[in-house]
Amino acid sequence: MTATTYSDVWNLEVLFQGGSESLEFAKHLELTSQLIDQFEAKVNNWTPLHSTEDQVHLIELLADFERAGKKLRQAGAFVGCLQAQNTEDKKAYTLEAKVTGLSAAFQTALGALDSLLAAFTDEVWSQILEADSLREVTFSLSERRERAKDKLSKEEEAIISALGVDGYHSWAQLYDLLVGKIxxxxxxxxxxxxxxxxxxxxxxxxxxxxxxxxxxxxxxxxxGDQADYFAKTLNHLSGFRLNVYKKRGWEEVLKEPLSINRMKKETLETMWSVISENKQPLVDYLNRKAKFLGLEKLSWFDLDAPYGKTESKVSYQEGAQFIERNFALFGEKMSGFAKKAFEEQWIEAEDRPGKAPGGFCTGFPESEESRIFMTYSGTPSNVSTLAHELGHGFHSYAMRGVHYLNRGYAMNVAETASTFAEMIVADAAVKNAKTKEEKLILLDDKIQRTVALLMNIHARFLFETRFYEERKHGQVSVEKLNDLMEAAQKEAYCDALEQYHPLFWASKLHFFITGVPFYNFPYTFGYLFSLGIYAQAIEEGKGYEEKYIALLRDTASMTVEDLAAKHLQVDLTQKDFWEKAVHLCIDDITEFLTLTAEK
Missing domain, CATH: 1.10.287 (Helix Hairpins)
Incomplete structure (x- = not known):
């Protein structure tokens, strides 16, 4: 029986026919706008009685929130896919501006709702939450209420949101436009x-x-040719954000990203501390790699170099089947999801000009589908990226049936699911290696990701933390940005490289994302957190899938500290968990160093 041949081009037509010229999508945007207006009107017309009678109004508002939210998310995901598949699609950028405007209006309405929730006394609020239909969203609603208490008035927050459409968010859109032309x-x-x-x-x-x-x-x-434009963009993005923080009375730049990630600063500091204390094996690996390549030290452009001069390629078809087969060893649901994604053309992987850089997975909540974007050129790293993005998709798949308000999981736990999927495939590749040479190539590819997550991401975090401190005193020049980035890279890589990438601040999209500040440390958290889950999965075997799904379904309903305590029985503010996770990374390096040791 011949295996199915999977297409490496996604199908967006089943979502909305006609791409950026879709009449169906235009109608979708109109309906989305109407639902948002309806939601906003109901919020503004609600005069709370500050009694349990408010339960009915809140339940109705949540139903409207879900309808409008799903429509808006569906629209945003579609536009994102259009832009990614063709950076020259000018109509897609026009549509993006429309979606951004709708999103701002929706956020304004949500802000007004949150302000109403914040006005309830704790006693009345507790009574309201006793309604059967509200108990499952107690954490999410209370979180919104507490965050609202920490912000400005609903009128002031509405102004910030409105000004952000043509200010804050438009700078990020300009960045995308500039990058598309490079x-x-x-x-x-x-x-x-x-x-x-x-x-x-x-x-x-x-x-x-x-x-x-x-x-x-x-x-x-x-x-470098565009550095002035990118510096201007980054300065205005950060300036807007800092001014909003100042008006709210927030002195700590990390306050918002930590809150978004439902994470204590103590946890973040413990994680970085353990990583910094255990970097010597990573330096040993970099030095061994340099020696193998005949160099004194590696340079930035050598970090992703494969071990050996193998020209072997893994076809898209082979990569897909390898992922399916090894997901199946973990669990049928994960494997079934991957098969569905390949068969129904949820993945855009074709290597062609005009596509956006990088990779992502985006969800379509109304259709209960995902779409995965990447450029597949046949490297082992491409297979890992594909597995990584499928992990994101599986996370959304696992959340089906969960209340819409409880699906807003943060980036740090989102990266847990993706990295977990990546680990399954990477480990399988190493174990299935037929020769020592092949094993070294695959081990090297796996270690490259460890270096990226424990060193590269660390450099991004150090740079961004220091950049924001500089930005508080005025605009930061290209030269200063370069200096900050190179210093951060030297510290994060323990000065183990010959040549660095001072313009990384310009080339990395993550610094220009407006939706989530500090788009860096959650990757490292997710990587190490997933190792803890992965270790349990190996220990318990195939039956672990249900426990894993239970953990994923809880990811937006509690803090990460509580999530870890409930499902892994660990304390994330203590070093023990992080040390065990980092040592799992070091095991790969130890094996690599042993296999490459001179006899």
């Missing part, structure tokens, strides 16, 4: 091709150092 000249077989940022980035995993070095030189040049 072309990196790369010589291939005597011909110079103009590659998109996403295509050029894949060249950093080339086995040929001359290719990597040449691409990096042109990469730096391209970002």
């Amino acid at each position: 072309k990196i000249p790369v010589e291939e077989k005597g011909e110079v091709k103009q590659l998109s940022v996403g295509q050029a980035f894949n060249k950093f995993s080339s086995p040929d150092r001359q290719v990597r070095e040449a691409v990096f030189k042109n990469w730096e040049q391209a970002w």
Whole structure:
């Protein structure tokens, strides 16, 4: 029996026919606008009685919130897919502006609702939550209420939200527009091709150092040519955010990202402390890799270089089947989800010009589907990325049936599901290696991700923390941004590299995202947290899938500390958990160093 051949191009037509010119989507936006207006009107017309009679109004409002929220999320996901698949789709950028406006209006209405909730006394609030239909959303509603108490008045927050459409969020849109126009000249077989940022980035995993070095030189040049624009953009984004914080009386820049991630500062500090104390094995790996490549030290463009000069490629079909097969060893539901995603063309993986860089998974709550975006060129790293994004999709799949208000899981636990899926595939690849050489190649690819999550992400965190302190005193120049980034990279990599990437602040999309501040440390948290889950899964075997799904379903209904205590029986504010997780990473490095030791 011949296996199904999967398409590497996604199907958006089943969602809305006609792409950015879709009449169906235009109607969807109109209906979304109407539902948001309806929700806003009901919020504004609600005069709480401050008694249990308010339960009925709140329940009705939550139903309206869900209808409008799902419509808006569906629209945002569709526009994001249109922009990613074709950076030249100008109509998609127009649609993005419309969705941003709708989102701002929705957030304004939500802000007004939150202010009403904050006005209830604790006694009355407790009585309201006793309603059967509200008990399951007690955490989410109380969280919104507490956050509202920490903000400005609903009128002031509404002004901030409205001004953000053409201010704050538009700067992020400008960044996307600028990046979409960047072309990196790369010589291939005597011909110079103009590659998109996403295509050029894949060249950093080339086995040929001359290719990597040449691409990096042109990469730096391209970002450097636009550095003034990117610096202006970053300064205005951060300036807007800092001014909002100042008006709210928030002195700590990490207050919002920690709150969004439902995480204590103590937990974050403990995690970074343990990582910093255990970086020597990572440095040993980098030094061993440099020696293998015939270098004194690695440079930035060598970090993703494969071990050995293998030219072997993993086809999209082979990668998909490998993921399905190994997900099945963990559980039938995870494997079934992956199969569904491949069969129903939820994945855009084709290697072609004009696509946006990077990868993502986005959810369509009305359709109960996901879409995954990446550029697949046949490397082992591509297979890992594909598994990673499928992990995100499975998280959404696991949340089906959960109240819509309880589906807003934060980035740190979102990265847990993705990294868990990635670990399954990476471990399987290493174990299935047929030769020592193949095992080393796969181990190296796995360790590269450890280096990225414990060193690269650390550099991003250090840079962003210091940048915000500088920004409080005025705009930060390109030169200063470069200095801050290079200093952060040297510290995070323990000065183990020969050449760094000072313009990384410009080339990394994550610094320009407006939806979530500090789009960095949650990756590392998710990686190490997933290792703790993964260790339990290995210990308990195939039957662990139900426990895993139970954990995923709780990810938006409690703090991460409570989540870990309930499902893993650990205390995240203590070093023990993090040390065990980091040592699991070090085990891979130890094996690599042993296998590459000179006899």
